[in-house]
Amino acid sequence: MIRRGDKLEPTSFEEAVSKAASILSNAKYPLLFGWSLTSTEATCVGVELCELVGGVIDNNTGFCHGPGLIGCHDIGVSTCTLGEVRHRADIIVYWGANPVHAHPRHITRYGVMSKGRFREGRKQRKMIVVDVRKTDTAKMADLFIETDPNRDYELLSALRMAVKGEELEQEVIAGVSSEKIEELADMLVACEFGIIFYGVGLTMSHGKSRNLDAALSLVRDLNRLTKFLIMPMRGHFNVCGANEVTSWTTGYPYAVDISRGYPYYNPGETSAVDILSRRECDAALVISSDPIAHLPLSVAKNLSEIPLITIDPHVTATTMVSDVVFPAALMGVEARGSLYRMDGVVLECKKLLDPPHDVKTDVEVVRAILNRVRDLKRV
Amino acid sequence: MSELLVSNGWVYDPLNRIDGERMDIAIRDGRVVDGVSASARIVDASGMVVMPGGVDIHSHIAGSKVNLGRMMRPEDHEKDVESRTSVMRAGVGRSIPSTFATGYRYARMGYTTVFEPATPPLKARHTHEELNDTPMVDKGCFPLFGNNWLIMDYLKDGRLDECAAYVSWMLKATKGYAIKLVNPGGVEAWGWGKYVSGLDEPVPKFDITPREIIRGLCKINTFLNLPHPIHVHTNDLARAGNYETTIKTMDCVRDLYHGGKPIIHITHVQFTGRSGTDWINVGSGAPEIADYVNKHEHAEIDLGQIIFTDTTTMTADGGFQFLLYMISGNKWGNTDVEAETGGGIVPFHYKKSNYVNCIQWGIGLELALMIEDPWRVHMTTDHPNAGPFTEYPRVIAWLMSKNARGNVERKLNKSAHRRLNVSSLDREYTFYEVAITTRAATAKSLGLKDKGHLGLGADGDVSVYAINPTTINPSRDYRLVRKALRKAAYTIKDGKVLVKNGEVVASVPGKTLWVSSDVPQDTYDQMLTNLKERFEDYYTMRMSNYPIGEDYLKASRRFETVAGQRI
Amino acid sequence: MKLTRQLTVPVDASCISPDLLVGKTNREIQTLELWEGNQKVQLCSMFDIDVNSDAPSNELKIRIHGDLKKVRRIGHGMTSGTIEAEGDVGMHLGEEMSGGQIVVHGNAGSWVGSRMEGGRISIHGNAGDFVGSAYRGSRFGMKGGIVVIEGNVGAEMGCWMKGGTIIVKGNSGAFPGIHMNDGTMLIEGDCEDRAGAQMTGGKIVILGTTPSILPSFSFDELREKVKVEEQKIHGPFYSFVGDVTETGKGRLFVKASSNPQLKWCEAFIQKPEE
Numbered sequence A: 001m002i003r004r005g006d007k008l009e010p011t012s013f014e015e016a017v018s019k020a021a022s023i024l025s026n027a028k029y030p031l032l033f034g035w036s037l038t039s040t041e042a043t044c045v046g047v048e049l050c051e052l053v054g055g056v057i058d059n060n061t062g063f064c065h066g067p068g069l070i071g072c073h074d075i076g077v078s079t080c081t082l083g084e085v086r087h088r089a090d091i092i093v094y095w096g097a098n099p100v101h102a103h104p105r106h107i108t109r110y111g112v113m114s115k116g117r118f119r120e121g122r123k124q125r126k127m128i129v130v131d132v133r134k135t136d137t138a139k140m141a142d143l144f145i146e147t148d149p150n151r152d153y154e155l156l157s158a159l160r161m162a163v164k165g166e167e168l169e170q171e172v173i174a175g176v177s178s179e180k181i182e183e184l185a186d187m188l189v190a191c192e193f194g195i196i197f198y199g200v201g202l203t204m205s206h207g208k209s210r211n212l213d214a215a216l217s218l219v220r221d222l223n224r225l226t227k228f229l230i231m232p233m234r235g236h237f238n239v240c241g242a243n244e245v246t247s248w249t250t251g252y253p254y255a256v257d258i259s260r261g262y263p264y265y266n267p268g269e270t271s272a273v274d275i276l277s278r279r280e281c282d283a284a285l286v287i288s289s290d291p292i293a294h295l296p297l298s299v300a301k302n303l304s305e306i307p308l309i310t311i312d313p314h315v316t317a318t319t320m321v322s323d324v325v326f327p328a329a330l331m332g333v334e335a336r337g338s339l340y341r342m343d344g345v346v347l348e349c350k351k352l353l354d355p356p357h358d359v360k361t362d363v364e365v366v367r368a369i370l371n372r373v374r375d376l377k378r379v
Numbered sequence B: 001m002s003e004l005l006v007s008n009g010w011v012y013d014p015l016n017r018i019d020g021e022r023m024d025i026a027i028r029d030g031r032v033v034d035g036v037s038a039s040a041r042i043v044d045a046s047g048m049v050v051m052p053g054g055v056d057i058h059s060h061i062a063g064s065k066v067n068l069g070r071m072m073r074p075e076d077h078e079k080d081v082e083s084r085t086s087v088m089r090a091g092v093g094r095s096i097p098s099t100f101a102t103g104y105r106y107a108r109m110g111y112t113t114v115f116e117p118a119t120p121p122l123k124a125r126h127t128h129e130e131l132n133d134t135p136m137v138d139k140g141c142f143p144l145f146g147n148n149w150l151i152m153d154y155l156k157d158g159r160l161d162e163c164a165a166y167v168s169w170m171l172k173a174t175k176g177y178a179i180k181l182v183n184p185g186g187v188e189a190w191g192w193g194k195y196v197s198g199l200d201e202p203v204p205k206f207d208i209t210p211r212e213i214i215r216g217l218c219k220i221n222t223f224l225n226l227p228h229p230i231h232v233h234t235n236d237l238a239r240a241g242n243y244e245t246t247i248k249t250m251d252c253v254r255d256l257y258h259g260g261k262p263i264i265h266i267t268h269v270q271f272t273g274r275s276g277t278d279w280i281n282v283g284s285g286a287p288e289i290a291d292y293v294n295k296h297e298h299a300e301i302d303l304g305q306i307i308f309t310d311t312t313t314m315t316a317d318g319g320f321q322f323l324l325y326m327i328s329g330n331k332w333g334n335t336d337v338e339a340e341t342g343g344g345i346v347p348f349h350y351k352k353s354n355y356v357n358c359i360q361w362g363i364g365l366e367l368a369l370m371i372e373d374p375w376r377v378h379m380t381t382d383h384p385n386a387g388p389f390t391e392y393p394r395v396i397a398w399l400m401s402k403n404a405r406g407n408v409e410r411k412l413n414k415s416a417h418r419r420l421n422v423s424s425l426d427r428e429y430t431f432y433e434v435a436i437t438t439r440a441a442t443a444k445s446l447g448l449k450d451k452g453h454l455g456l457g458a459d460g461d462v463s464v465y466a467i468n469p470t471t472i473n474p475s476r477d478y479r480l481v482r483k484a485l486r487k488a489a490y491t492i493k494d495g496k497v498l499v500k501n502g503e504v505v506a507s508v509p510g511k512t513l514w515v516s517s518d519v520p521q522d523t524y525d526q527m528l529t530n531l532k533e534r535f536e537d538y539y540t541m542r543m544s545n546y547p548i549g550e551d552y553l554k555a556s557r558r559f560e561t562v563a564g565q566r567i
Numbered sequence C: 001m002k003l004t005r006q007l008t009v010p011v012d013a014s015c016i017s018p019d020l021l022v023g024k025t026n027r028e029i030q031t032l033e034l035w036e037g038n039q040k041v042q043l044c045s046m047f048d049i050d051v052n053s054d055a056p057s058n059e060l061k062i063r064i065h066g067d068l069k070k071v072r073r074i075g076h077g078m079t080s081g082t083i084e085a086e087g088d089v090g091m092h093l094g095e096e097m098s099g100g101q102i103v104v105h106g107n108a109g110s111w112v113g114s115r116m117e118g119g120r121i122s123i124h125g126n127a128g129d130f131v132g133s134a135y136r137g138s139r140f141g142m143k144g145g146i147v148v149i150e151g152n153v154g155a156e157m158g159c160w161m162k163g164g165t166i167i168v169k170g171n172s173g174a175f176p177g178i179h180m181n182d183g184t185m186l187i188e189g190d191c192e193d194r195a196g197a198q199m200t201g202g203k204i205v206i207l208g209t210t211p212s213i214l215p216s217f218s219f220d221e222l223r224e225k226v227k228v229e230e231q232k233i234h235g236p237f238y239s240f241v242g243d244v245t246e247t248g249k250g251r252l253f254v255k256a257s258s259n260p261q262l263k264w265c266e267a268f269i270q271k272p273e274e
Helices: A013-026 A040-053 A066-075 A082-088 A152-163 A178-190 A209-222 A239-250 A272-277 A297-304 A362-377 B064-072 B099-108 B121-132 B149-156 B160-174 B186-190 B210-223 B243-251 B286-295 B318-328 B355-370 B389-400 B402-409 B414-419 B431-446 B478-486 B521-538 C026-030 C260-268
Strands: A002-004 A007-009 A030-034 A056-059 A078-080 A091-095 A126-131 A143-146 A193-198 A227-232 A283-287 A308-312 A324-327 A337-340 A346-349 B003-013 B018-028 B031-033 B041-044 B049-052 B054-056 B111-119 B138-143 B180-182 B230-233 B264-266 B299-302 B310-315 B333-336 B344-349 B462-465 B490-493 B496-500 B512-518 B556-562 C033-036 C039-042 C061-064 C082-085 C101-104 C120-123 C146-149 C165-168 C184-187 C203-206 C218-228 C231-242 C250-255
Touching: A002 A013, A002 A324, A013 A040, A013 A283, A013 A308, A013 A324, A013 A362, A030 A040, A030 A272, A040 A056, A040 A239, A040 A283, A040 A337, A040 A362, A056 A239, A056 A272, A066 A209, A066 B064, A078 A082, A078 A209, A082 A193, A082 A227, A091 A178, A126 A178, A143 A178, A152 A178, A152 A209, A193 A209, A209 A227, A239 A337, A239 B064, A239 B099, A239 B121, A272 A297, A283 A362, A308 A362, A337 B121, A346 B121, B003 B431, B003 B462, B003 B490, B018 B431, B049 B054, B049 B431, B054 B431, B064 B121, B064 B310, B064 B333, B064 B344, B099 B111, B099 B389, B099 B490, B099 B496, B111 B121, B111 B180, B111 B490, B121 B138, B121 B160, B121 B512, B138 B160, B149 B160, B149 B210, B149 B521, B160 B210, B160 B512, B160 B521, B180 B210, B186 B318, B210 B230, B243 B264, B243 B286, B286 B299, B286 B355, B310 B318, B318 B333, B318 B344, B355 B389, B355 B414, B389 B402, B389 B431, B389 B478, C203 C218, C218 C250, C218 C260, C231 C260
Parallel strands: A030 A056, A030 A283, A078 A227, A078 B333, A091 A126, A091 A193, A126 A143, A193 A227, A283 A308, A308 A324, B003 B041, B003 B049, B054 B111, B111 B138, B138 B512, B180 B230, B230 B264, B264 B299, B512 B556, C061 C082, C082 C101, C101 C120, C120 C146, C146 C165, C165 C184, C184 C203, C203 C250
Antiparallel strands: A002 A007, A337 A346, B003 B018, B018 B031, B049 B462, B310 B344, B333 B344, B462 B490, B490 B496, C033 C039, C218 C231, C231 C250
């Protein structure tokens, strides 16, 4: 569909492609955003398109698990595939995550209820939950640590101290007594194989990437005494894939500015939410994402005021304010593609049904726009 | 029909015993032929060195831990960029280049084939997706087997034939090229944060020793007639003095050798070539290793030569990588893979002021200079572990010039320099030997019959370097050699000019090379039945999702082998 | 130089540096290129430039007028000379500079003096986050020189700092001195919290209020005065050593009178022997 006046009207695929290509190639700082609910192949083409139009490519990481990546830049990360947890883990910690609701099969497939080569099941494992309230996941825990909101950094610091055997001078930290912190530290140190699964409770509370800095450091410290790992509970089904593709093609996992012909990375400067909040981009392509609905109102408003192209299987708030709309095939149902699980394992999604008539896959749409931009720029 | 003539260059083609002869190389439709018509494109190589395109046998360029390295180190890329052109994609460089940049940088040096040596099979799809995006070179990967649960189960039970069938299934499933072992048994121990020492300590909870794993896979490799020997990163990388483990590893399969090509390839021997009892008295074990290799034809090595620079270490040897973090205090990445292997990443800066780093530098060169048979010593830097592959010209200059080595030696930590033998070694590699160690030998070792040489039928992969072997003295003019090798005058791939004067002028996707090995059907079927029963106990993936189809590879070439009679 | 039009997309103005203007003719300066989004444009397309060639070359002074919020990397890598901006400036001001002076009469964006090695930056207004910090993943932040901010600063000032001095007359956001290794930081106003997180060395002085001290800081003593840039500041100060999680020997001085909520540490003061 193409916007004419204040209405979106049906049009041919070719016309929509032309209009989209024209918008992007005339822009001085276009933003290509989304990529987290589509195939790896689509993101590959997306990076190429971004290079050609001299824009910024970013995905949902920036307001989700970006802090984990930023923490990783400073500390690194000790992690594994999910099977390692199933086979070996005797301590599983959920920090700021509520898998009972957000990842319903996690606990039975990989967590304390699962059965592995070296762990029979629930009796051989302990589950610890750290959260600001007693969630349904916390109700299942062997140990629940209720913390003050936004004080995870302090708690992690104190835990690091306790793991190192240092005295805690303060009696209560983050709403948790120093005795409890020491008890938790003892459990972590005494295990054979432990893991922290963390969620947006840690990434998006006060401290953000520094919470992860501390958590990654804690896990690293624990490896001097036992075996310990950490893993983010990713939300979007292929945000991992978007990070991986963007990393191998540009060197950086998200928020990549290729406006000067080479990749440059600096979240806060080159990340979508920040660019939009400062009204810096003059056109945008959004794919399989609904930023108008999910981002802060002022940011969404800025996005709605620039030429906007959307590729999505659904009607969304974003499609409704767009200037060009491409209905897309549903990945994993109407289109095949590769995607990356939260632990980096690649799965190939199969196509089960044909998409409705005239509906193309994300790869086809992005590639068509890319080819048209090439024609326009005579490259 | 496309024709190209590389004319009048000084050709070094050791596989065809051509040692600096002035001749033409004719290529038609991507293959070397007798002659071409008058309408062929001419590449004038007058006064220049012509070699087959470089074949890199061991370089970490694609896959899960490489990409984690990229993600961990934005500061590695920030200042070293590749800008987009009409033929090149944008990218970044330094020690962990992005995939497009990797291809361009290899091509600029005249390399046309590269192998990624450590692929976790469960994540092989990731490796291939990255290789698909690595242009300019033909490529392949070595799946990891040395800590694989099924392998260890089979070998412990003595079921070698079924194990061989499993290996053949795995190579097909992962589209892999060779059997790779990294710290066999040791990485499974690291799954618990533990270590095994030497070749005979049993792997915790598996009750099999590294020696048994190495021997079992060596037998299987021979039985399957795989083109490349088992490719081994030995145990004990983290031990201060570890050269004995290298020798023991080579020796542990000696009785399995019955003539012909080597049956074991030990990789980056520099890292496991140290003598001494602790880090303060570390020395070079290169003389002892060289002596062993000189006396035993069943083994070959690659160097893993140190470059004094800031680089990134990354191997499947998770336990070693953790110890490197403990020594350096740098950031540390770790990626354990269920039922199969591990991985670790630690940035590292090799310094001339550091005693141990200087010893390491010496070990690599001593190996290259003391091992007499250049066909069994391959030049690598285990990119990026000992240094980025873009520094190969520097290593080659060291091999060719005692002066070049001397310049570095003058700046080394003095105690280290005193302990090394390198200053007493006068040997200087010739262009012929350089061609052996960087293309002819590696291609031969990999069993790539159409690469590493310029005989009839070979792939039209040619590198031309602007250096006249008849007028320059590499020993004295090593800087000119280095400069010429950094920016090939021409890099030709399948008969197409991709690089001219060090600039990329065209891009091709390159092919992924993989091995399809066949075993007796009944054993294969039996293996499959057992595999189906156990697969979902071991993995968090359905068995039907594990094998990779050939259509997953952007372009591919399959090498077929048939197993022998009896294992 | 005077900005002649409104800017929307970011501008990379690393050419606005005395090092790159010195010795150039008027024409050469006018046609210097800079990035406006994905377009390369000439300096004159964005600025009215008045060149006064009487000034001696080693004291080249650039004065810029206009709202330069979108103009980034002014003074990048400069080694001498002066830049004076009348209004606001964008990100990365004076990044990697090793000498010379920058004065901003308005506010500055984030990453002021990032990786600075020498020279002086004065911001009369506020500055954003990451003053004097390292690049992502690097452990090499500001190494030398001095940054003075009259107003407030954002978060993570002095991240991985290795030397030099930062003085903030106003308030600071969270995590000042995170991963600091050496250098001096003075916050005359309040600090949001988490000062000195994961520091291994260096000195942070806070004269205003900070709600709490990290549990990984160990109370050391009550200190009468501290020295910043040769100037003695009177306390008394609660003095802490940390960050213990990094085996750090950094020092955090918090003015006692502004922080009654920290009185608990007086219990740890060693009483003199009777």
